[in-house]
Amino acid sequence: MKLLELDFKHSIKDEVAYKSLQVLKLPNKKIEAFKKVDLSDLYTTSYEFNLSDNISLVDFEKYGEFINDDFYTIFIFNSSIQTNDQDNQYIHISQTNKEKNDSKNALFHLSESFIELENKIEISESLDKPLCIVNISNSNNTFSPSSLHISIKNASTVDLLEVFVSSNQGECFLNINRKITLDKNVILNYSKIEKSSKSDSYIFNYDSNLMKNSTLNIVSVNANAKKSLNLWDFTLDNEGINLNINAIVNIRNEMICANIANIIHNGSNIKSEINVKHILHDKSHGVFEVKSTINNKASNSKVFQSSKTTLLSDDARIDAQPQLLILTDKLEAKHSATCGAINEEELYYLISRGIPLEKAQTMLIESIEIDIIEKIENKIVRDFVIKYKGKNNV
Amino acid sequence: MLDINNLHVQINDKEILKGIDLNIKPGEIHVLMGINGSGKSTLVKTISAHYDCVVNDGSIEYNNDDLLRLNATQRANEGIFMSFQNPIEIPGINNMYFLKTALNAKRKHLKEEELNAASFLKLVKSKTNQFNIDDAVLKRNLNEGFSGGEKKRNELLQLLVLEPDLLLLDEIDSGLDIDAIQTVASGINSLLDGKRSVLMITHYERMLELIKPDFVHILEDGKIIKTGDYSLALKLGETGFKGLGE
Numbered sequence: 325m326k327l328l329e330l331d332f333k334h335s336i337k338d339e340v341a342y343k344s345l346q347v348l349k350l351p352n353k354k355i356e357a358f359k360k361v362d363l364s365d366l367y368t369t370s371y372e373f374n375l376s377d378n379i380s381l382v383d384f385e386k387y388g389e390f391i392n393d394d395f396y397t398i399f400i401f402n403s404s405i406q407t408n409d410q411d412n413q414y415i416h417i418s419q420t421n422k423e424k425n426d427s428k429n430a431l432f433h434l435s436e437s438f439i440e441l442e443n444k445i446e447i448s449e450s451l452d453k454p455l456c457i458v459n460i461s462n463s464n465n466t467f468s469p470s471s472l473h474i475s476i477k478n479a480s481t482v483d484l485l486e487v488f489v490s491s492n493q494g495e496c497f498l499n500i501n502r503k504i505t506l507d508k509n510v511i512l513n514y515s516k517i518e519k520s521s522k523s524d525s526y527i528f529n530y531d532s533n534l535m536k537n538s539t540l541n542i543v544s545v546n547a548n549a550k551k552s553l554n555l556w557d558f559t560l561d562n563e564g565i566n567l568n569i570n571a572i573v574n575i576r577n578e579m580i581c582a583n584i585a586n587i588i589h590n591g592s593n594i595k596s597e598i599n600v601k602h603i604l605h606d607k608s609h610g611v612f613e614v615k616s617t618i619n620n621k622a623s624n625s626k627v628f629q630s631s632k633t634t635l636l637s638d639d640a641r642i643d644a645q646p647q648l649l650i651l652t653d654k655l656e657a658k659h660s661a662t663c664g665a666i667n668e669e670e671l672y673y674l675i676s677r678g679i680p681l682e683k684a685q686t687m688l689i690e691s692i693e694i695d696i697i698e699k700i701e702n703k704i705v706r707d708f709v710i711k712y713k714g715k716n717n718v
Numbered sequence: 719m720l721d722i723n724n725l726h727v728q729i730n731d732k733e734i735l736k737g738i739d740l741n742i743k744p745g746e747i748h749v750l751m752g753i754n755g756s757g758k759s760t761l762v763k764t765i766s767a768h769y770d771c772v773v774n775d776g777s778i779e780y781n782n783d784d785l786l787r788l789n790a791t792q793r794a795n796e797g798i799f800m801s802f803q804n805p806i807e808i809p810g811i812n813n814m815y816f817l818k819t820a821l822n823a824k825r826k827h828l829k830e831e832e833l834n835a836a837s838f839l840k841l842v843k844s845k846t847n848q849f850n851i852d853d854a855v856l857k858r859n860l861n862e863g864f865s866g867g868e869k870k871r872n873e874l875l876q877l878l879v880l881e882p883d884l885l886l887l888d889e890i891d892s893g894l895d896i897d898a899i900q901t902v903a904s905g906i907n908s909l910l911d912g913k914r915s916v917l918m919i920t921h922y923e924r925m926l927e928l929i930k931p932d933f934v935h936i937l938e939d940g941k942i943i944k945t946g947d948y949s950l951a952l953k954l955g956e957t958g959f960k961g962l963g964e
Binding site: 597602669670673674675676677678679680681683687688690691692693695696698 | 767768769786789790791794799800802805806808809810811816819820823824856859875880893
């Protein structure tokens with residue numbers, strides 16, 4: 325079945341989401357934010373639909389690297405949530421009726437239309453160790469929609485790592501919704517890393533409901549998907565919200581990775597920062613399309629946007645468009661987009677000490693990545709990501 | 719060890735070195751002096767294969783081999799070390815990791831066994847203890863946030879660990895207080911075993927008192943105009959460069 329004609333009526337579970345999808349229509353190049361990202365191949369490929377009516381059990385032994393004393397671990401396999409005996413009274417897993425969602429992101433509604441009940445992980449107190457959510461995909465030429473609502477109440481700080489592990493065959497399109505709800509004063513440190521198959525396309529649709537004085541720190545480390553999009557859709561209504569998104573994009577061959585953000589400041593004293601570093605090899609393509617709107621009631625806002633790109637090949641390409649729409653007088657705002665090759669002086673310093681050129685280049689690339697990964701607050705999560713990423717390198 | 723003949727070098731289409739002849743034998747200490755812009759740094763950078771320096775004419779032989787056919791990495795692993803006037807900061811690269819990688823690259827080049835982390839740490843600590851270098855620098859990123867003096871001490875640490883045969887010191891004493899100059903000079907002197915050679919750029923008498931040169935060369939407009947021994951440096955201290963011509 326192909327997505328383009330929305331010809332999957334018999335699979336619809338959520339009529340409301342399906343109707344929203346029909347109104348909004350799947351994004352194409354005519355839409356400003358998607359001008360540089362061609363999704364038409366995703367819409368016209370004939371997929372099997374993975375709608376997870378059958379629950380397959382996770383082979384926990386196979387994923388032993390995620391099961392240890394350092395984390396609480398939850399597995400999501402074909403949209404079914406499973407745990408191996410680790411238990412915590414403050415982590416509640418359920419399937420619930422979905423809340424109404426006014427997202428303008430048609431891809432968000434695409435996944436929602438296939439899902440009747442929503443997977444929800446609710447954390448009701450601070451955890452003594454990080455939570456690791458391992459999303460496993462093992463399909464063949466499949467479109468896999470999924471949705472997870474992460475809700476944090478009463479806690480002061482929670483560290484959460486989501487890992488996306490794929491052993492897919494053929495062309496697979498994973499359209500992944502993540503809704504994040506944070507109670508007042510909650511801090512969520514959320515990190516995400518993928519280990520994809522070469523022909524995977526991932527779209528991550530983020531939506532949120534952040535209460536007063538809550539903080540959402542996101543660190544995203546992309547890996548080796550053919551096509552990877554992070555759609556950050558945040559409407560910040562409540563006073564004192566702090567939103568920080570840091571991402572590293574290190575891609576090769578003809579991969580494309582896009583960070584497309586629509587951040588709206590409606591409340592006062594809100595800070596949002598999005599900072600993406602791109603390392604682009606071969607014929608890869610990075611996209612940074614970030615629009616921050618600061619409405620007239622959003623006084624004392626702080627808004628920062630930054631795209632830094634290191635091009636390692638003449639054929640690599642970056643499209644960076646940071647945009648600020650400012651409708652208030654009192655704020656601090658900054659945006660930048662820079663692009664260049666590896667710093668020659670830094671490279672020379674290393675090779676003049678006898679380090680071979682290729683190793684020196686690798687060290688400098690790793691130093692760019694580490695700069696983002698070091699934004700992960702929790703040491704256990706940070707060390708895991710560094711180690712896991714080392715295994716991921718092409 | 720090093721034999722330079724009629725060396726002409728340009729940077730950005732401008733000729734800086736206009737026919738340098740210089741011979742350094744094993745164990746000798748040579749000093750380059752001259753006003754700013756005379757070509758001193760260009761000479762040491764050229765020997766180290768700096769990307770800015772384009773050799774238009776002349777030759778450099780190192781241990782009877784054509785040095786110009788070797789790239790920067792190869793020259794370093796053959797024993798050439800240039801300390802930078804202004805060492806660059808590289809955030810995100812741990813200083814210890816960098817040093818271990820450099821040492822093991824050299825050891826691999828020399829077909830020696832690479833050191834593991836424990837052995838390497840032991841080696842480095844022996845150097846930092848011997849010369850009173852704060853080993854906290856090992857935990858930091860390469861030169862990041864270092865003061866000028868700390869950067870120079872980090873250059874010294876690299877020298878002590880890598881043990882090069884030809885030391886090219888480009889104002890290694892600049893920005894150092896009296897005690898720090900003493901530390902740096904002690905470290906360099908500890909390496910001088912009669913086989914290692916030094917080509918040093920400095921403006922300061924104090925450094926020359928501590929590392930007594932065998933030869934002093936005065937550069938002017940890309941050429942060596944005068945060569946002498948330590949007494950030439952002392953005379954320079956009295957007369958300045960302008961007074962030398964008289």
